[in-house]
Amino acid sequence: MDNRTLTESGPQVNNRAIARLFATVADILEVKGENRFRVLSYRNGAEAIDSMGSELTGIYHDGGVPALIELPGIGKGIAAKIEELITTGRSLFVEELLESTPPGILDILHLAGMGPKKTGSLYRELGIDSIEALEAAAATGKLQTLPGFGEKTEQKILKAIESFKSFSGRNRISIARAVAAGLIEYLKEVSGVTSVEAAGSLRRWRENIGDVDLLAISTEPLAVMEAFTGHPSVATVVMKGSTRSTVVLESGGGGRSSGLQVDLRVLSPDDYGSALVHFTGSKAHNVALRERAKAKGLKVSEYGVFRVTAAGEVAAEGERIAGATEESVYSALGLPFIAPELREDRGEIEAALEGTLPTLVEQSDLRGDLHCHTVWSDGACPIEEMAEAAMALGYDYLAVTDHSRSLTVAHGLDSARLAEQIDKIDVYNEKLRESGKSFRLLKGSEVDILSDGTLDHPDVLLARLDIVVAAVHSGFGMERAKMTARVIAAIESGRVNIIAHPTGRLIGMREPFEIDMEAVLRAAKEHHVAMEVNSYPERLDLNDVHLRLAKELGVKVAISTDAHAADQFVNMEYGVHTARRGWIEPEDVINCLPLEELLRFLGKG
DNA sequence: GCCGTTTTCGGCCCGACTGTTTTCAGTCG
Numbered sequence: 001m002d003n004r005t006l007t008e009s010g011p012q013v014n015n016r017a018i019a020r021l022f023a024t025v026a027d028i029l030e031v032k033g034e035n036r037f038r039v040l041s042y043r044n045g046a047e048a049i050d051s052m053g054s055e056l057t058g059i060y061h062d063g064g065v066p067a068l069i070e071l072p073g074i075g076k077g078i079a080a081k082i083e084e085l086i087t088t089g090r091s092l093f094v095e096e097l098l099e100s101t102p103p104g105i106l107d108i109l110h111l112a113g114m115g116p117k118k119t120g121s122l123y124r125e126l127g128i129d130s131i132e133a134l135e136a137a138a139a140t141g142k143l144q145t146l147p148g149f150g151e152k153t154e155q156k157i158l159k160a161i162e163s164f165k166s167f168s169g170r171n172r173i174s175i176a177r178a179v180a181a182g183l184i185e186y187l188k189e190v191s192g193v194t195s196v197e198a199a200g201s202l203r204r205w206r207e208n209i210g211d212v213d214l215l216a217i218s219t220e221p222l223a224v225m226e227a228f229t230g231h232p233s234v235a236t237v238v239m240k241g242s243t244r245s246t247v248v249l250e251s252g253g254g255g256r257s258s259g260l261q262v263d264l265r266v267l268s269p270d271d272y273g274s275a276l277v278h279f280t281g282s283k284a285h286n287v288a289l290r291e292r293a294k295a296k297g298l299k300v301s302e303y304g305v306f307r308v309t310a311a312g313e314v315a316a317e318g319e320r321i322a323g324a325t326e327e328s329v330y331s332a333l334g335l336p337f338i339a340p341e342l343r344e345d346r347g348e349i350e351a352a353l354e355g356t357l358p359t360l361v362e363q364s365d366l367r368g369d370l371h372c373h374t375v376w377s378d379g380a381c382p383i384e385e386m387a388e389a390a391m392a393l394g395y396d397y398l399a400v401t402d403h404s405r406s407l408t409v410a411h412g413l414d415s416a417r418l419a420e421q422i423d424k425i426d427v428y429n430e431k432l433r434e435s436g437k438s439f440r441l442l443k444g445s446e447v448d449i450l451s452d453g454t455l456d457h458p459d460v461l462l463a464r465l466d467i468v469v470a471a472v473h474s475g476f477g478m479e480r481a482k483m484t485a486r487v488i489a490a491i492e493s494g495r496v497n498i499i500a501h502p503t504g505r506l507i508g509m510r511e512p513f514e515i516d517m518e519a520v521l522r523a524a525k526e527h528h529v530a531m532e533v534n535s536y537p538e539r540l541d542l543n544d545v546h547l548r549l550a551k552e553l554g555v556k557v558a559i560s561t562d563a564h565a566a567d568q569f570v571n572m573e574y575g576v577h578t579a580r581r582g583w584i585e586p587e588d589v590i591n592c593l594p595l596e597e598l599l600r601f602l603g604k605g
Numbered sequence: 606g607c608c609g610t611t612t613t614c615g616g617c618c619c620g621a622c623t624g625t626t627t628t629c630a631g632t633c634g
Contacts, residue, residue, distance in 0.1 A: 035606085036617095037606070037607080037616090037617055038606050038607090039606090040606080040607090040617080041606035041607055041617095042606075044606090044607080045606080045607085072607095073607075074607085075606060075607045075608075076606085076607090077606050077607085078606070078607085112632095112633090113623090113631095113632070113633090114632085115631060115632050115633085116631090116632095117630080117631060117632085118631075118632085147625090148624085148625070148626090148630080148631080149624095149625090150624060150625055150626095152623085152624060152625085153623095153624065153625085156623090156624095200634085211634090213634085239621085239622055239623070239633095240622090241621060241622055241623095242621095243620095243621070243622095244620095244621055244622070244634095245622095246622095246633090246634095263633095263634075265621095278619090278620095278634095279634085281634080283618095283634065286618075286619085286634095287617095287618055287619095288618095289618090290618040290619070291617080291618070293618090294618075295610085295611085299618090299619080300618080300619080301618085301619055301620065302619085302620075303620090
């Protein structure tokens with residue numbers, strides 16, 4: 001939780017550490033009552049750095065401060081601080097700020113219902129500088145002595161502290177999707193409701209979901225709100241109005257909903273498009289849309305697109321020019337429709353203006369799956385069952401890629417068993433051919449990349465395979481340079497087709513290992529090796545930011561499920577949407593290729 | 606602190622809900 005020093009991230013000053021530092025600077029300046037636009041600048045800078053594929057250190061070494069200033073959201077002031085951080089590992093400005101601010105104040109700032117004004121006045125007036133001190137003061141009624149703090153505020157603060165203490169991090173996307181699906185079915189039954197759907201980060205398919213945003217279209221908003229706040233799994237009603245309500249769900253069995261916050265907005269059918277744009281976000285995307293609208297003498301809100309007078313008033317009755325559909329909203333701003341996954345203010349509006357938006361990959365573009373496991377290693381189903389499930393999905397091919405011998409916990413195959421499996425798959429394919437089916441099982445392996453960068457099967461055996469998927473499964477703590485060299489050695493071996501889950505992360509459980517992804521991607525490009533998007537909701541690896549970089553560098557991608565059972569092929573949608581967030585098009589994806597062309601890519605054609 | 610198909614200075618999105626207020630500030634998304 002404490003991100004007050006860069007040194008803990010090691011000598012390498014990486015983007016993530018710099019972004020966190022600037023976000024903290026924004027928080028501190030805000031509590032200090034600094035100009036809110038200056039605060040915004042640091043916050044925007046932090047977000048821009050976080051969504052950057054290339055490391056700032058590299059950009060700085062290649063082009064110095066001028067190259068930094070070229071980056072969106074980075075100006076003279078922030079660039080100078082980045083330079084100082086890169087060259088000296090520290091920033092005097094940041095250190096002075098940190099020293100002047102007790103860390104507990106930032107915890108208070110992040111409590112629900114607390115903002116910079118209240119946090120600042122608590123500190124200045126009562127000297128409250130930690131959650132513990134705040135709790136003690138609230139419990140004894142001390143807070144009510146402050147102007148603007150009443151009894152209800154005190155109770156809300158105590159409640160916020162309670163949920164702060166039990167908070168277990170953001171909910172994984174798969175959990176949030178399941179919760180949202182249940183609520184959507186429930187709300188659809190309410191009288192007057194014509195549609196309910198998930199908006200917010202869920203619709204944008206972010207890998208972590210802070211809260212669930214639902215949008216209902218209804219002519220009877222009050223009935224919807226009654227039903228929503230009365231749902232049996234609601235633990236707390238945070239707020240309830242005629243168009244907007246917020247609840248917190250109970251931590252259900254097995255932590256399924258784990259105190260998830262859900263926002264519901266209800267609007268009328270005429271507002272459907274503008275409401276969906278508004279509630280899908282992201283916030284940064286909406287701000288960019290509204291700035292553009294303003295420059296054109298227009299105003300965008302959840303209620304539509306309006307003409308405004310010079311004084312900023314809505315021009316006149318009937319001056320609403322769009323709002324019924326999302327397309328109409330974008331069109332009124334002179335833009336084509338922008339897919340939800342792209343709406344992060346990462347250049348999508350500029351691309352839309354230039355007509356260079358990508359034609360994003362869709363699940364129906366996929367011809368097969370290139371990573372799965374069977375009972376031969378740690379899978380739950382026999383080869384035949386996995387093959388039949390893949391055929392039922394309409395795939396043309398499926399690669400069987402069981403683990404190699406070093407991964408003993410997964411019953412990895414030794415050379416003899418892999419050879420046996422190869423023969424078995426040959427027989428199976430022959431049977432398919434005889435029965436006139438065009439489906440093909442590809443003989444493969446998910447071979448371990450050992451600590452020294454060598455592969456866990458002998459070359460002669462790997463040469464017999466159609467496809468080799470290589471992955472790191474051990475030694476995650478290896479230092480950055482070594483790990484980079486290890487993976488690049490595998491790429492340069494000439495035996496590998498795909499690098500699987502390239503950072504090894506497990507969302508919310510295990511950090512990605514240290515690796516120079518840009519160097520890995522450049523090597524992959526040079527040696528015609530594809531990078532995997534692993535579709536496990538816990539992995540989503542590569543992530544959106546790395547995929548965008550891969551696309552820019554011209555690296556091919558494989559979207560795979562890594563299924564360990566036939567019912568896990570459905571996870572493919574997570575991989576597809578993550579790829580879409582990385583601006584990936586069908587032509588970038590090797591499993592969008594027909595079998596013959598895929599085999600040529602694999603060097604087997 | 607950032608930024609520029611009105612600007613290198615003067616702007617910097619829009620609206621709902623709550624609580625403590627006699628008309629609005631603070632917070633949130």
